[in-house]
Amino acid sequence: MRERLGRECVYVPSCRLAVYLALRRWCAPGGSVLMSPVNDDVMLFVVLAAGLRPVMAPVCPRDGNIDICAVPESTWRSVGAVLTTNVYGMPDDADELRTRCDRMGIPLLEDAAHAIGTTVGDRPIGTFGTAAAFSLGKHAGATGGGxxxxxxxxxxxxxxxxxxELLAPRQLHRDLASALRPVARATVQRLHLVRPVWRTMRTLGLLERERFRMELQERCLRDGTGRSPNLGAFDRWVRVDLHGYRRAHGRVLQRTLRRRMSGLDADLSRRREGTRLLGGTIWAAAGVRDTVTEGVQDRHVPPLFRVPLMVRDRDKLVARLERCGVVIGYLYDPPLDDFAGPEFVEPSPAPEAARWFAAHALPVDPLLARRMMRLLQREAPQPADPFPGPALHDQAPRE
Incomplete structure (x- = not known):
């Protein structure tokens, strides 16, 4: 990754720990961080664990990322850092964000978990910020690392x-389990066992999210929230879906991850092809559709981690797809300010676009593009109605 990015890299067990390290390094406790409300809830708790207040930005309905022009000037003057999302691999306007951060004298921190291989112009995501956090577990079938x-x-x-200082001791049996997980996952998919396995896990209470968001647990969260960084106090939230997020990796798992990541270029190539197919459908989000059109002309379609399709009655479609053995993940609904409320976050001054995007986005794995296109043609969902509001820079207060 040092060769790919031309930057020095620090290895960590997970992207969420990488983001926490960046926040601890460049943000003073008690400060605030501007971020998109269309994001994984784990990232909200990582920011809180660093002793910081999340400030929700208005987002662009085309891709769910920060709408720079819609952020009030008073907000720019108050935040101590900006954390990008690059949601599903669609890039934030990293160049403009860096310019704005430099003007304000604050760091730009890139969450590039979905964006290995994504570029803005000819420049890779991960080379714009003061630091950029990547997840190896999102690509090439890896199960952890960042x-x-x-x-x-x-x-x-x-x-x-x-x-x-933050790492937990490595454990051989957990390394072996992580190394074998991709094999088990591939076997489940090959034998069409996704639906029965999913149902069994739900019945046994092994799923940590009953809905798209985890349980907030307000009373416990209130006890843990303060001005001092304390990752341990937020462990019950930060570890969801990845209990080994700060466990040191032994040689067995490191060798497995190296082998998996040796297939990264092939993985990105398949993602580009799947993105091209899905981006040409009537359901593709406007940002995806335009990016794919431009990419085809430039012979460079982005290798999205998930392709957001915008559909009516999204939740009903998700249920129907589950009955077909396709489990849809990475649904960021409701937006984080609606999920957590003003006690724990600073709400967006213009939340409508985030609510619209979160309610309609169906994130599709581009590696399953052909199968999903057949299912979508059979299910025939209606494309979502266009975002009803005016441009966000006309909505948000300018101060």
Whole structure:
């Protein structure tokens, strides 16, 4: 990854730990961080664990990322950092965000978990910010691992020291389980067992999210929220779906991850092809459709982690797809400010676009593009009605 990005990288067990390290390194406790409300709830709790207040930005209905022009000037003056999302691999306007952050004298931190291989122009996501957090577990069938790419190599030693303080001891049996998980997952998919396995896990209470969001647990969250960083106090939320997010990796798992990541270029190539197919459908989000059109002309379609299709009655369609053995994940509904409320986050001044995007987005794995296109043609969902509001920069207050 150092060769791909041209930046020094620090290896970590997970992207969520990488984001936490970046927040600890570049944000003073008690400050605030601007972020998109269309994001995984784990990221909300990572920001809170760092002793910071999440500030929800207005988003662009085309892709769910931060709408820079719609953020009030008072908000720009109040936040201590910006955390991008690059939701589903669709890039934030990283160049403009970096310009704005430099003007305000604050760091730009890139959450690039979905965006390995995504570029803005000819420049990879992960090379715009002060630091960028990547997830190896999102690509090439890996089951964990991540890294933090650094603008200034001089920051490496301090970050490694903080990482080592936070790491839990490695455990051989957990390494073996993580190494075997991709094989088990591939077997389940090949034998068409996704639906019975999913039902069994739900029946046994093994799923940590009954709905798209995890349980907030307001009373416990209130007890843990303060001005001092405390990852341990937020462990019950930060570890959801990845209990080993800060467990050191032994040699067995490291070798497995290296082998998996050796197939990254092939994985990205397949994702580009699936993105091209899904991006040409009537359901594709406007940002995806335009990006795919431009990419075909430039011979470079982005390798999205998920392709957001915008459909009516999305939840009913998700239920029907589950009955066909397709489990849809990475649904960020409701937006984080509606999920957590003003006690724990600063709400967006213009929340309508985030609510519309979150309620209609169906994130489809581009590696399953052909099968999903057959299912969608059979189910025939209606495309979502266009976002009803005016352009967000006309909605948000300018101060």
């Amino acid at each position: 890294f933090l790419a650094l603008e200034d190599p001089a920051d490496r030693k301090a970050l490694e020291h903080l990482r080592d």
